[in-house]
Amino acid sequence: MVILIAGTDTEVGKTVLTTALTAYGQKYQPQRAVGMMKLMQAGVGDRELYTSLFSLDQSPQEIAPLYFDAPLAPPVAAAKEGRDIDLGVVWQALQSLQARKDWVIVEALGGLGTPVTQELTVADLAASWRLPTVLVVPVKLGAIAQSVANVALAKLSRIDLRGIVLNCTQPRSETEIAELTPTDLIQSLTNIPILGCLPYLEEPKDLDKLAQIASDLELERLMPVVMGNW
Template sequence: MMGCFVTGTDTGVGKTLVSAGLLHALARHHRRVVGMKPVAAGLVPWGEDWASEDAIALRSASTLAVPPALDNPVLLPDPLSPHIAAARAGVEIDIAAIVASYQALAAQADAVVVEGAGGFHVPLTDTLTGADLAQALALPVVLVVGLRLGCLNHALLTAEAIHARGLTLAGWVANRIDPEMGAADENIAYLRARLNAPLLAEVPYQDLPEPGSLVFDLPKDWQ
């Protein structure tokens, strides 16, 4: 079973797009692929119920349908930092319970793509962050770098934090989220030389991004 944890240099850098794109790419090699959004904050109508936009996107890209309690075990109403949204909802985010949900998914799937919330150190509780969740899952990490001013510092700091947790940075994705950014190619070249991990994809700027159109250079052991 192949699994990875997708994090980003910040919120709004395209983690969901990349996670869904990875699911499409993996589905070309594996029959049962599924996405997981462990913690999601913010609701939209979904059939006769409510769901997270991120979880819906991952479900659309998955080939395996599972109960929401498995692919999105923590769903919070308010679109806020998870620790604040959880406190307002009277919910305690339990990393052990999330890991159990992941293990249940992994038992059914050939590949699982787990999308984190916000950046790598986003607070989940007053004492735990997304980095603690990533460490508990012990999956190789894919870093989504949103190409905009400041991304070099954010990318290098996040990579350093990933390594500090004893995790493997399996690769990174350059997402051109700012069409006006100057020297984007030079920024990509700088990170290629310093992240010590393969560039899995370059995502062009798109008004209406389509996950299935993304082209990935997947690691051999993911195929």
């Protein structure tokens, strides 16, 4: 099974959720093979973090099939290097991982509206490739509107959106979380379930802590087939 970790924007917590789910799988279900993948990467970041945290039976090309030096939107980064964006390379890497792994966690880039080519966005790719998706929303002012807008894009694109995961990008009290991201209101406006809230992590590389916060999510709704088998 594949799950795409998408977000409302950059720096909202996609990597935290991606690494937390991987840590959960490796700690609590070591008999199952978990694969990780970044759709495409621009600048140093996630691929390097994945390989520093986990022992992955994957080549660098399987982890990030397309890699650009400049930390820019892929079409812009590719143009700077005089390269084309070959989505076939990404698709082949994903198919290879699916054939070898029980569960593949794919981290998107930017938000659902982020361009991956001159014509396509992350939402377009998620829909075309039929990737079950979870949306990461940061706990901050404006989160309600961001949730509504991104869910509307997901529905317009006919994405299989499994749920929303809230993420604290800075320390937040329970009162702040309830006021900035009121669960009932967001669910009522979007008709999409909120699967939990990730706390702020001072040390986002603590694998035990990452596994623990993943276990607090409604994983059965996020990945029902996998959880049913596990």
